[in-house]
Amino acid sequence: MSIATPAPPRSGSFETAQHDQGTEVKKRKKDVAPTTEDRKRFANISYWAIGWLTMAHLIALTAPWTFTWEALAVTLVLHWMAGSLGICLGYHRLLTHTGMKTYSWVRYFFTTIGLLAGEGTPLDWVADHRKHHACSDQEGDPHSPRDGAWWSHLTWLAFHTHNGDRTAYLKRWAPDLYKEKGMRVLDVLFLPAHIAVTGILFAVGYWWQGMDLAISMVVWAMFLRLVTVLHATWLVNSLSHMWGYRNYETTDDSRNNWLVAIVAYGEGWHNNHHAYPRMAKHGHRWWEFDITWQAIRLLRVLGLVWDVVDYRTAAEKKSAEEAKGAT
Numbered sequence: 001m002s003i004a005t006p007a008p009p010r011s012g013s014f015e016t017a018q019h020d021q022g023t024e025v026k027k028r029k030k031d032v033a034p035t036t037e038d039r040k041r042f043a044n045i046s047y048w049a050i051g052w053l054t055m056a057h058l059i060a061l062t063a064p065w066t067f068t069w070e071a072l073a074v075t076l077v078l079h080w081m082a083g084s085l086g087i088c089l090g091y092h093r094l095l096t097h098t099g100m101k102t103y104s105w106v107r108y109f110f111t112t113i114g115l116l117a118g119e120g121t122p123l124d125w126v127a128d129h130r131k132h133h134a135c136s137d138q139e140g141d142p143h144s145p146r147d148g149a150w151w152s153h154l155t156w157l158a159f160h161t162h163n164g165d166r167t168a169y170l171k172r173w174a175p176d177l178y179k180e181k182g183m184r185v186l187d188v189l190f191l192p193a194h195i196a197v198t199g200i201l202f203a204v205g206y207w208w209q210g211m212d213l214a215i216s217m218v219v220w221a222m223f224l225r226l227v228t229v230l231h232a233t234w235l236v237n238s239l240s241h242m243w244g245y246r247n248y249e250t251t252d253d254s255r256n257n258w259l260v261a262i263v264a265y266g267e268g269w270h271n272n273h274h275a276y277p278r279m280a281k282h283g284h285r286w287w288e289f290d291i292t293w294q295a296i297r298l299l300r301v302l303g304l305v306w307d308v309v310d311y312r313t314a315a316e317k318k319s320a321e322e323a324k325g326a327t
């Protein structure tokens, strides 16, 4: 891995753009709030997130003493479902970037799986991520490594991203989803849904082989799975903005990182993604394997998604369609 280009200055390009755009200056300046400094206040600490993430990590640490092969198998399947189908496909490429069209029930199916990845509600996740794209590695980015590697990976979650007024924040960054009743329902189901899945895993384990497997299922398939998916997603925010190569000269520090691409189901081709955010296909070169893209291709073949953004530009779309028509 190599760093192809030096990082742009802390706020140089952003400020230059502001000076050039007159009245646009005030608008953009207002839109980037709250900044990292604004957020780091005692009153803005998210005790809920700290409690949730600490609990998940502590329970996951008991994994070596609760191992079973059965639970491992269930863990691997749920890891792929939550990480790839829920977060990468559902929350990220479908909800945040609308990289494809689909039926409402399919959209809610993937959103619900995303909810069960423990990364927060769809409204918060989408709002934070859209703001990340709008302010990437500039003032207002919720999780830039320029504010510290650990900050971008984990500690940014210890403070609310909305700085006190969550409704205003969601209306600003995810107005389309905020208007949807279904998304608002899922918003309040975060904790009940996780309690329900924990109960189901415990019950299945107990019914299958008794108390040992019940505990193993909860520790492995629920909490270890949750923690490992979380870190995979967080690596996209941290490592893929620090180490790797660049296919495109974007104004942020995004990198293509093969290790993150493996553990985060294709999301590690992050420089490609920052260059073309709506493109549902994150691997742009032949060796950039993106397993979530393979799932999207399958869904397209099955007729469950359509109008998939698998092109960079209108010209690229046109020539692909012409090539398809010629065969």
Ligand SMILES: [Zn+2]
Pocket: 132, 136, 236, 237, 241, 254, 270, 274
């Ligand atoms: Zn990024």
Ligand SMILES: [Zn+2]
Pocket: 092, 096, 097, 129, 133, 273, 277
């Ligand atoms: Zn994105």
